[in-house]
Amino acid sequence: MRGARVVTTDVWASMGQEGEAEERRRALGIYRVDQDLMALSNEAIFLHCLPAHRGEEVTDDVMDGPSSRVWDEAENRLHFQKALLLTLMSD
Numbered sequence: 001m002r003g004a005r006v007v008t009t010d011v012w013a014s015m016g017q018e019g020e021a022e023e024r025r026r027a028l029g030i031y032r033v034d035q036d037l038m039a040l041s042n043e044a045i046f047l048h049c050l051p052a053h054r055g056e057e058v059t060d061d062v063m064d065g066p067s068s069r070v071w072d073e074a075e076n077r078l079h080f081q082k083a084l085l086l087t088l089m090s091d
Contacts, residue, residue, distance in 0.1 A: 001037055001038075001040035001041050001044075002040055002041065002042075003041065003042055004040075004041040004042070004044045005041070005042070005044055005045070006044055006045055006046075006047060007033060007037075007038060007041060007044045007045070007046050007047070008046070008047040008048065008049075009033050009048055009057045009058055010048070010049055010057065011051070011052065011053050011056070011057060012024040012025060012028045012053070012056060012057055013025075025056060028057075029056075031057070032055075032056065032057060032058065032059060033046065033057065033058045033059070033062050034058075034059040034061070034062060035059065035061050035062060035065070038062055038065075038067060043067070044067060045067050045068070045069045046058070046062055046063070046065070046067050046068045046069065046070065047069055047070060047073050048063070048070045048073070049073070049077075050070065050073075050074055052070070
């Protein structure tokens with residue numbers, strides 16, 4: 001984390017892995033991105049591909065904090081997906 005410019009994470013159990021979710025929560029719970037962890041970086045931005053499980057892999061104060069670029073990332077992905085659909089559906 002020291003000197004990081006970007007911090008990113010994902011959910012611990014994706015769709016289809018619900019049966020493993022509790023085991024993963026126990027195993028990965030110490031790896032949550034919180035303000036203390038973000039403070040180790042040099043003003044890093046935070047990214048998450050969404051949907052996030054708040055309180056699990058990331059805390060609310062990071063997700064909604066000033067270093068979060070989660071919603072910008074989601075918006076960019078939306079525009080890319082629209083462009084991809086347009087390309088695939090064009091003659």
